[in-house]
Amino acid sequence: xxxxxxxxxxxxxxxxGADDAKDAVDLRxxxxxxxxxxxxxxxxxxxxxxxxxxPIEDNGVTYSMSGPKPGxxxxxxxxxxxxxxxxxxxxxxxxxxxxxxxxxxxAVMMLLSGVMSFGGAG
Amino acid sequence: xEAPGKFILIPVCAISLTSCFxxxxxxxxxxxxxxxxxxxxxxxxYLRAVPVWMTFGCGLGLAxxxxxxxxxxxxxxxxxxxxxxxxxxxxxxxxxxxxxxxxVKVAVLPAMxxxxxxxxxxxxxVGLGVQGFATKLAGGAVGMVGLSFLIESVGFTRALxxxxxxxxxxxxxxxxxxRGIKLRVEASRDDAP
Numbered sequence: 001x002x003x004x005x006x007x008x009x010x011x012x013x014x015x016x017g018a019d020d021a022k023d024a025v026d027l028r029x030x031x032x033x034x035x036x037x038x039x040x041x042x043x044x045x046x047x048x049x050x051x052x053x054x055p056i057e058d059n060g061v062t063y064s065m066s067g068p069k070p071g072x073x074x075x076x077x078x079x080x081x082x083x084x085x086x087x088x089x090x091x092x093x094x095x096x097x098x099x100x101x102x103x104x105x106x107a108v109m110m111l112l113s114g115v116m117s118f119g120g121a122g
Numbered sequence: 123x124e125a126p127g128k129f130i131l132i133p134v135c136a137i138s139l140t141s142c143f144x145x146x147x148x149x150x151x152x153x154x155x156x157x158x159x160x161x162x163x164x165x166x167x168y169l170r171a172v173p174v175w176m177t178f179g180c181g182l183g184l185a186x187x188x189x190x191x192x193x194x195x196x197x198x199x200x201x202x203x204x205x206x207x208x209x210x211x212x213x214x215x216x217x218x219x220x221x222x223x224x225x226v227k228v229a230v231l232p233a234m235x236x237x238x239x240x241x242x243x244x245x246x247x248v249g250l251g252v253q254g255f256a257t258k259l260a261g262g263a264v265g266m267v268g269l270s271f272l273i274e275s276v277g278f279t280r281a282l283x284x285x286x287x288x289x290x291x292x293x294x295x296x297x298x299x300x301r302g303i304k305l306r307v308e309a310s311r312d313d314a315p
Binding site for chain 2: 074077078080081082084085086087089090091092093094095096097098099100101102103104105106107108109111112
């Protein structure tokens with residue numbers, strides 16, 4: 001009987017281990033689906049730091065999430081962004097768009113409401 | 123008129139006039155925003171078809187055209203106020219202006235995010251922060267405060283003419299400097315093989 005009890009315990013332990021392994025696989029699948037960095041930590045510690053891109057395979061579609069480059073800060077990125085002509089162009093276009101949007105909205109509403117006339121100041 | 127009658131009539135007239143002004147302003151804002159929203163709803167197809175430099179140039183050009191049309195309407199009208207025909211033309215100019223702003227707005231965010239990802243290591247927060255700060259600062263300081271000072275000093279028509287000319291120059295410059303920006307438009311999950 002004692003041996004049988006031991007066997008039962010061992011069997012139960014083995015089944016518990018299988019459940020744990022299944023849970024771990026499910027957790028890993030959920031992390032991969034959510035794009036979590038922890039799932040790729042075992043494969044490559046470098047990827048966990050976010051230095052290089054993390055390709056995530058999901059039904060044949062590959063997503064890539066790249067982290068910030070090492071040694072970059074908010075201020076240095078801001079300066080390098082404004083030194084780059086094309087990024088600066090996008091920022092300048094945003095500024096021109098904001099100017100156009102706010103100026104006309106305010107001026108025409110004053111005009112239509114009768115506060116101001118076409119000819120001169122209000 | 124007896125005093126009690128005045129107490130009733132004056133608030134009623136004031137509320138009617140105010141609601142009329144509010145209606146006109148709301149109508150202008152709605153007509154101006156509709157093309158903006160329409161462009162943003164069709165953003166995926168639009169960004170596949172139209173390159174960034176053309177979007178920037180044509181968008182700012184349309185905004186300049188709308189502003190210039192308002193200035194021209196001002197030159198044609200007097201100080202007597204805005205009649206119905208002129209008001210319709212003002213609405214039409216606002217519609218073109220909104221279309222131009224929408225064209226720029228829909229391309230600015232993906233262009234900025236892709237440029238930041240490619241060149242600055244995916245620090246989207248910095249890119250969006252700088253872009254939003256530039257938009258609000260220019261809109262508030264130049265668009266509202268600057269234009270109000272300009273209108274007070276030289277009048278509505280001249281002030282808007284100046285703004286239209288500045289926007290036209292900005293449109294040409296934006297089209298030129300953005301000619302190297304190319305958006306990556308990836309297939310969606312439904313389109314993926």
